[in-house]
Amino acid sequence: MSLSELxxxxxxxxxxxxxxxxxxxxxxxxxxxxxxxxxxxxxCTPDSxxxxxxxxxxxxxxxxAPQDLKDIKVNINDGxxxxxxxxxxxxxxxxxxxxxxTCCGKGRPTFYFINDARGLKPVxxxxxxxxxxxxxxxxxxxxxxxxxxxxxxxxxxxxxxSPEGIITFYEDVGRHNAVDKVPGFCxxxxxxxxxxxxxxxxxxxxxxxxxxxxxxxxxxVSRSAPTSLALQMADELGITVAGFVRGRRFNLYTHPERxxxxx
Amino acid sequence: MSLSELxxxxxxxxxxxxxxxxxxxxxxxxxxxxxxxxxxxxxCTPDSxxxxxxxxxxxxxxxxAPQDLKDIKVNINDGxxxxxxxxxxxxxxxxxxxxxxTCCGKGRPTFYFINDARGLKPVxxxxxxxxxxxxxxxxxxxxxxxxxxxxxxxxxxxxxxSPEGIITFYEDVGRHNAVDKVPGFCxxxxxxxxxxxxxxxxxxxxxxxxxxxxxxxxxxVSRSAPTSLALQMADELGITVAGFVRGRRFNLYTHPERxxxxx
Numbered sequence: 001m002s003l004s005e006l007x008x009x010x011x012x013x014x015x016x017x018x019x020x021x022x023x024x025x026x027x028x029x030x031x032x033x034x035x036x037x038x039x040x041x042x043x044c045t046p047d048s049x050x051x052x053x054x055x056x057x058x059x060x061x062x063x064x065a066p067q068d069l070k071d072i073k074v075n076i077n078d079g080x081x082x083x084x085x086x087x088x089x090x091x092x093x094x095x096x097x098x099x100x101x102t103c104c105g106k107g108r109p110t111f112y113f114i115n116d117a118r119g120l121k122p123v124x125x126x127x128x129x130x131x132x133x134x135x136x137x138x139x140x141x142x143x144x145x146x147x148x149x150x151x152x153x154x155x156x157x158x159x160x161x162s163p164e165g166i167i168t169f170y171e172d173v174g175r176h177n178a179v180d181k182v183p184g185f186c187x188x189x190x191x192x193x194x195x196x197x198x199x200x201x202x203x204x205x206x207x208x209x210x211x212x213x214x215x216x217x218x219x220x221v222s223r224s225a226p227t228s229l230a231l232q233m234a235d236e237l238g239i240t241v242a243g244f245v246r247g248r249r250f251n252l253y254t255h256p257e258r259x260x261x262x263x
Numbered sequence: 264m265s266l267s268e269l270x271x272x273x274x275x276x277x278x279x280x281x282x283x284x285x286x287x288x289x290x291x292x293x294x295x296x297x298x299x300x301x302x303x304x305x306x307c308t309p310d311s312x313x314x315x316x317x318x319x320x321x322x323x324x325x326x327x328a329p330q331d332l333k334d335i336k337v338n339i340n341d342g343x344x345x346x347x348x349x350x351x352x353x354x355x356x357x358x359x360x361x362x363x364x365t366c367c368g369k370g371r372p373t374f375y376f377i378n379d380a381r382g383l384k385p386v387x388x389x390x391x392x393x394x395x396x397x398x399x400x401x402x403x404x405x406x407x408x409x410x411x412x413x414x415x416x417x418x419x420x421x422x423x424x425s426p427e428g429i430i431t432f433y434e435d436v437g438r439h440n441a442v443d444k445v446p447g448f449c450x451x452x453x454x455x456x457x458x459x460x461x462x463x464x465x466x467x468x469x470x471x472x473x474x475x476x477x478x479x480x481x482x483x484v485s486r487s488a489p490t491s492l493a494l495q496m497a498d499e500l501g502i503t504v505a506g507f508v509r510g511r512r513f514n515l516y517t518h519p520e521r522x523x524x525x526x
Contacts (some may be wrong), residue, residue, distance in 0.1 A: 005491040010515040010522075012287075015395040020515060027490035043469060043492070132270055132278040143391055153507065154466055154488030173468065173490050203417055204291055205436065206306060225417030227290035228437050229306070230270045244416065251285060252273040261280055 001046050001076055002026065003148050003155075003171070025154035027173045030079040034062065035088065042140045044177040045148070045155065048170055048184070049074045053176055055184030059211045068192055099160050120213045122238040128195050128218050131260050132250070136161045138224050139245035142199045145169045149201065157201040160193065161221075167196070174213075175202040183215050193217050200224070204241060209233040219258060221245055226253055264309050264339055265289065266411050266418075266434070288417035290436045297325065298351065307440040308411070308418065311433055311447070312337045314343045315440055318447030322474045329453055367390040383476045385501040391458050391481050394523050397426045397515070401487050402508035405462045408432045412464065420464040421445050423456065424484075432460070438465040439474075446478050456480050463487070467504055472496040482521060484508055489516055 007024050010017040028046040032039050032053055039062075044052060050072055063085065070084040100173040123130040138161050148171040158178035159190040170181035179200065194216040200208070204226035205221055210233070212220055219240040225241045226234075231253050234241045240255040252259060270287050270384040273280045291309045295302050295316055302325075305316060315334055320326040326348065333347040398509045401424050411434040421433040421441035433444035442463065449456050457479040463471070475483055476496070482503040489497075489506045494516050503518040507520035515522060 007491070007494060007516065010519055011512070012395045012398075012515060013512045015511070017395070017515070017522075022516075024489060024491045024494060024516075027492040029469075029492075048516060114500070132280070134276045135275075152488055154490055173466075203436075206292075220392040225415055226287060227417055228270070228287045229285060229292075231270060248278070249276045252280070253285075253287075256273055259280075261472065 002195055003045050003047050003163065004152050005183050023151045024229055025148060025173045027150040028079055030081060032056065033080070033082045035084055036082070036211075042174070044174050044179060045172045046076055046079060047172075048181050049076060049081055050188060051181040051184030053169065053184065054187045055180035055182060056177075057083060058183045058187055059180055059214055060190070061214065063187065065185060069187070101173055109171065120210065120237060123194075123213060123216055123218045124237065125257070126218055127237065128163070128197070128258055130163045130197070130258060135221055135242050135245055135259070138163075138166070138197065138199045138221055138249050139250070141166050142169070142201060146171060150204055159199040160186065160191075161197045161199050162195075163197070167191070174202075176207065178202070179208060179211055183211075203227065204230045204243060206230050206233055209237065209239065211241070212239055213237045218255075221250075264306050266310050267331075286414045288415040288436045291342055293344060295319065296343070296345045298347055305437070305440060307437050308435040309339055309342060310435075311444050313337060313451060314433065314444040315435075316346055316447065317450045318443035318445060321348060321439075321446045321450055322443055322477055324477065326450070329450055332450070345446030382519060383473065383500060384477060385499065386457075386479055386481045388501065388520070389458055389481055391426070391460070391521055392523050393426045393460070393482070393521060395490050398484055398505050398508055398513055398522070399511050400459060401426075401429070401462045401484055402513070403430050405432070405464060406486070409434060409464065422462040423449065423454075424460045424462050425458075426460070429462065430454070439470065441465070442471060442474055446474075460484055466490065467493045467497075467506060469493050469496055472500065472502065475502055476500045478512055480519075484513075487526070 004023045006021050009022045013233050026045050029041050029043050059185040068086050104133045142159050146157045155171040156175040156178040157171050159166045159181045168185045170178050173176040197219045198217050200222040203224040204222050206229040211232045221242045223245050231246045234254040240258045242250050244251045267286045269284045272285045289308050292304050292306050294304045331349050333349050336345045405422050409420045418434040419438040419441040420434050422429045423445045431448045433441050434443040437505050460482045461480050463485040466487040467485050469492040473494045484505045485509050497517040503512050503521045504516040507514045
């Protein structure tokens with residue numbers, strides 16, 4: 001299925017219209033069933049749906065290793081995915097559901113309670129080290145790969161990378177979906193995420209940090225902005241965040257020890 | 264509470280770092296209780312929370328007129344909102360939940376089923392008419408208002424407008440939250456949304472179209488891209504969509520009858 005559609009539009013320039021065709025990113029609801037129970041409807045670009053489903057379930061903690069997956073079937077035309085797991089699963093949980101009843105008496109309840117609620121553990125320091133040029137090169141490679149964004153202006157890109165280059169890349173109308181397809185690919189192909197870099201076109205929000213921590217990814221690089229909560233979490237969870245990576249400039253927000261400065 | 268935070272960062276330029284302060288958009292989870300039942304946690308910029316809560320409930324169909332609201336209390340420091348409604352409410356529903364069991368046998372199931380599921384009705388034609396210059400002026404006014412975006416690069420803007428100018432404007436780290444604050448303001452101030460224009464910085468996705476249709480807004484103007492599903496829905500729901508409004512150029516995708524062309 002094509003990732004975009006051609007539509008007839010009127011283009012206006014200086015008040016004057018003309019009719020032409022334009023390419024629009026495809027958006028479609030896809031419903032995910034786990035062990036025959038309806039879990040979620042993801043509104044996405046209907047492509048790489050196996051990767052999307054597995055990455056979503058991995059990020060939600062419903063799958064944690066390839067052997068947890070028994071079977072996956074995709075009906076792309078009707079937007080339906082069925083996943084069978086090796087063992088029974090708990091009910092789908094709210095991503096950022098907080099433990100309200102235990103919310104008082106800590107210094108920064110907002111963060112601690114999101115963290116506590118999902119049992120996230122800090123990513124180990126590891127030996128991943130990048131030069132500033134590695135960072136700007138990865139962002140440039142992401143931009144080069146972003147065909148759907150260039151043709152429609154309506155897609156987000158996400159890649160898994162090593163310091164030398166991009167390992168896998170996906171685009172989707174949804175910022176979270178693009179990110180989810182990356183661990184989905186790794187899950188299907190038995191590729192470890194630890195020691196790798198998540199390279200994104202979109203903003204670095206708290207939910208993206210939660211995904212990265214759950215996946216054990218020690219570094220996030222994006223051409224967009226981070227949020228305050230994402231940075232609090234990155235600090236505590238041992239994740240390096242580089243934002244606004246554009247041309248040869250970027251901002252390094254957290255855990256600078258993974259960047260090798262020029263002396 | 265400030266909408267942004269100052270953080271210490273390292274800025275890199277051509278491989279060389281220097282330390283400085285940078286302004287980051289504030290993101291914080293806020294939990295919404297309706298009639299003492301926990302309904303949702305919205306991850307948002309903690310500002311205008313009354314507007315956010317009411318707009319969210321209005322968009323979800325849980326509130327439909329100002330008299331449906333009995334009481335609203337906000338605790339901004341702990342991120343808690345309590346809403347009491349005049350009559351008991353049904354359980355919170357999934358936004359784009361589809362009626363899977365009745366999914367076969369229609370030409371374009373994707374759209375019809377989202378539509379059917381929520382009982383959306385087309386927006387009446389009405390007498391709203393804009394010139395191409397009205398459209399580009401409204402987008403320019405939105406850009407002028409976007410202080411949080413200019414200082415952090417991490418916020419979305421949403422405004423309600425008449426052809427002559429902006430009536431109210433909000434910014435939020437979440438694209439949907441910014442949009443929700445607009446009807447929340449209208450709800451609090453008894454301002455009708457029919458015959459008005461929603462002016463956005465972010466992309467026009469199907470969920471934004473659902474909100475607009477539910478609010479009876481006949482036109483959406485954005486500097487960003489629309490999606491294929493949003494355009495299908497706009498076509499069927501009688502909503503004019505103008506996208507990529509930048510400088511004196513824009514694309515008109517649906518219901519062009521509301522634009523007065525120069526002859």
